[in-house]
Amino acid sequence: MRVSKMGMKNVKLSNLDEMYPAQDILIQTHQVKQFGSGVYAYDNIPLRVKDNIEKIIKKHCDVIDCIEVQMPLLQQEEIWKRSGRYDGYIQEGVMMTSKTERGNYCLAPTAEEAITVFVENRITSHKQLPVAYYQIGAKFRNEIRNRGYLLRGKEFLMFDLYTFDKDEKSMIETYQKVREAYFRIFNEMQLKVVAVAADNGAIGGKNSEEIMVLSRIGEDTILYNPNTQQGLNTEVLEKENAKEYLKESHGIDNIEDFHEEKAVELGHIFALGTKYSETMNIHFIDQENKPQPFYMGCYGIGVSRVLGLIYENNIIQENGKVVGYSLPLSVTPYYLYIISNEKNVERAEQLYEILTKKNIEVIIDDVKGSIGEKIRNAKILGIPYIAILGNNTPEDSVEIEKTKDGTKKLFDLDTFMEEIENMKITHKDML
Secondary structure, eight states: OBGGGTTOOOOOOOSOOSSSHHHHHHHHTTSEEEEETTEEEEOHHHHHHHHHHHHHHHHHHHHTTOEEOOOOSEEEHHHHHHHTOHHHHHHHTOOEEEEETTEEEEEOSOOHHHHHHHHTTTSOBGGGOSEEEEEEEEEEOOOSOOOSGGGSOSEEEEEEEEEEESSHHHHHHHHHHHHHHHHHHHHHTTOOEEEEEEOOGGGOSSEEEEEEEEOTTOSEEEEEETTTTEEEEGGGGGSTTHHHHHHHHHOOOOOTTOEEEEEEEEEEEEEEETHHHHHTTOEEEOTTSOEEEOEEEEEEEEHHHHHHHHHHHTEEEETTEEEEEOOOTTTOSOSEEEEEOGGGHHHHHHHHHHHHHTTOOEEEOOSSOOHHHHHHHHHHHTOSEEEEEOTTSOTTEEEEEETTTOOEEEEEHHHHHHHHHHHHHHOOOOO
16 A cells, blocks of 8 residues: 555544544545545445454454354334334334335344344254354444444444254353353454343343443443452442342342443444244244244444554553554554655665565655654554664664554564565564
8 A cells, every 4th residue: 555545634633532543544645535424434444444354353263163144224113013122213203214105114223123024934943053144344323422433333344143943951051151252252353342231121031241342432331340340330230130130140249349430332242032023923843843933142242433443552652642443453554654864765666675575564754844744654553563764773784663552673684574574464563
């Protein structure tokens, strides 16, 4: 990637949002374009970060035999009426609708109804169970409070997974398997998550947990026990059977050691039971040749939320001011930002050519400017490493700077090539 092809302009960062400085940088530098309240477009780098987030999610879901599918974004209102949820979503003003001469539709805020209809007449026997289907795509909710940029939008990217089992025991086993996969997913993205006991809300079902990250920018306040690393949404305490629910579903029988923390919700997992299969009258045939309702689970991850929080969690500060960010190696679309003075332009081009031929994703700053300006741009774009070819760089060497902390090291070219190729495979720090 060449900076000259990116349409990038030198923008002096000013008056950054104190709560969400990283996402404000995305807006100010036009890496994310706001089309309206809660509606955004992505430029190349955040788009590719989003793609890498999706790849990590898919990798861990495929390992546990989940199957990728795609439900329609435009759904007939009949299937929502069939489940009994249509009126509630309309009254709350959450669902966006479209009325036509040939029927009324809604823009999907979630897909429990669609996936249940999808499974109808497809999974008919207990011998086919369990099954799990997932998708990643746009969802729409008429959010009134569009705070936090990508953390809360009217149109947002979401991973949603739906599981079907033959009985409650199998459903809970599947729930635990997916729950464990969630922790592996977020660990790879360098996000330390907490499973927070939660209320099922409008989704319904047996039990649920919100997957959250403790964060200064959190708009949710949870109760958290640092010793057990368990979380608790205070809404659960309002349930009539709160004590029984917490003990039976989450093993929590004492909340004295829990204290308040700010957190950002990145996902939610539900053991639904038979709520949708019974209301929508969808069954499978059991071992005794009798129809039985499916035991379902649904699991979501807000991909655009994850994207926003990754940027916020990896900011770079200099002299107390936020100047950019350094993306984790597992999600960065470009590993290296090549810069040079005028004397070393040819060397920079040679290095860029060698690396691109080796399929190492790099950016070369081929626009006129000082070394200082180019280093600044690398940090604004979030690239983890900078290759500097300046006056003091020996002919057969390259100086590498780690944007996260400013660490520098001089490599001879052969060693550097070995290090960067290994880093791409292992995502192990090069410095």
